[in-house]
Amino acid sequence: MGWEEGETVRLIRDYMQDAAARATLGALTQAAFGFDFEAWAARGFCARGAYVPYSFEEDGRILSNVSVNRMEFCLNGEKRRWLQLGTVATREDMRGRGLARRLVEIALADSMDGCDGVYLFANPEAAGFYEKCGFTRGTEYRSFPRAEAYLNTDARLSSLRERGDSRAEARLDTGARFVPVNPGDERALAAYQRAVHETEPYAALWQENGFGLAMFYTMNAENAYYCPALDAHAVVEDGSLNAVFARNMPLLRAVLAALAASENVETPTVIGFTPRPEDADACVREPWDGGDDYRLYGRGRVLEEIAANRLCFPALSHA
Numbered sequence: 154m155g156w157e158e159g160e161t162v163r164l165i166r167d168y169m170q171d172a173a174a175r176a177t178l179g180a181l182t183q184a185a186f187g188f189d190f191e192a193w194a195a196r197g198f199c200a201r202g203a204y205v206p207y208s209f210e211e212d213g214r215i216l217s218n219v220s221v222n223r224m225e226f227c228l229n230g231e232k233r234r235w236l237q238l239g240t241v242a243t244r245e246d247m248r249g250r251g252l253a254r255r256l257v258e259i260a261l262a263d264s265m266d267g268c269d270g271v272y273l274f275a276n277p278e279a280a281g282f283y284e285k286c287g288f289t290r291g292t293e294y295r296s297f298p299r300a301e302a303y304l305n306t307d308a309r310l311s312s313l314r315e316r317g318d319s320r321a322e323a324r325l326d327t328g329a330r331f332v333p334v335n336p337g338d339e340r341a342l343a344a345y346q347r348a349v350h351e352t353e354p355y356a357a358l359w360q361e362n363g364f365g366l367a368m369f370y371t372m373n374a375e376n377a378y379y380c381p382a383l384d385a386h387a388v389v390e391d392g393s394l395n396a397v398f399a400r401n402m403p404l405l406r407a408v409l410a411a412l413a414a415s416e417n418v419e420t421p422t423v424i425g426f427t428p429r430p431e432d433a434d435a436c437v438r439e440p441w442d443g444g445d446d447y448r449l450y451g452r453g454r455v456l457e458e459i460a461a462n463r464l465c466f467p468a469l470s471h472a
Contacts, residue, residue: 178206184244198365203362272456292442294427295438332378334386355399388469393425394409
């Protein structure tokens with residue numbers, strides 16, 4: 154059975170500042186993914202124009218949705234303006250009628266001007282849908298800490314001195330430890346959010362407008378930790394170091410060693426971003442297809458650039 158837009162069905166878009174319209178999208182996302190946007194948007198973390206939903210609506214219900222995320226990255230010192238599609242969902246009783254595919258077409262026709270490419274993270278089961286929409290599958294490169302990155306600070310300092318690496322030595326702190334950020338402590342929570350907003354780039358592929366998405370994942374400092382000695386925050390979840398937020402740019406080796414020495418913090422076995430060139434020796438990179446979680450798809454040169462530079466999109470940039 155096909156479907157066509159009619160008198161009772163309308164296209165609505167860019168409505169995240171409208172609480173009533175946003176609630177209709179929240180009902181769909183709750184049913185499809187188990188979350189809604191209300192707390193995130195109500196606290197002002199959804200910047201106008203950064204997250205733009207395209208939805209078919211009927212009688213106050215969202216039938217299907219595709220959202221455009223405007224992503225601003227820095228890659229090797231150059232700006233990249235990419236679109237990321239996300240929140241692709243259709244009511245169960247409306248599936249198979251071409252709604253989502255039509256929304257993809259509308260969203261891209263409306264948004265591609267001035268952009269360098271488009272990409273998305275698909276559920277493995279939905280891969281065929283995106284191939285029919287003209288997307289190509291890509292490969293990322295995941296980073297894993299070398300065992301020596303967890304050596305105690307004194308051993309690493311000795312090694313650095315032998316290499317004459319004074320710059321690195323100055324940024325290693327003996328006795329550094331991370332402690333959980335207490336979400337009930339308003340000052341600690343505000344300090345974390347300020348650190349996310351003011352951080353210096355800490356990845357080879359860095360999202361420059363990433364505050365909103367970072368807050369979507371961690372607005373109550375879930376899985377966030379702070380190290381006073383390094384004056385750095387880290388986000389660690391399920392064995393993955395998903396982000397480091399700092400202004401003084403501690404070496405990744407120092408962050409990993411401090412996490413390994415900390416109580417109540419799971420020692421990371423995966424890095425959820427591509428380390429900076431100065432941190433490359435702390436990790437090894439391997440091709441990554443998304444495992445059981447997702448498949449990367451794209452259009453334009455975005456996939457070529459990810460593969461050529463052996464990069465991965467930061468974990469907190471996934472929409």
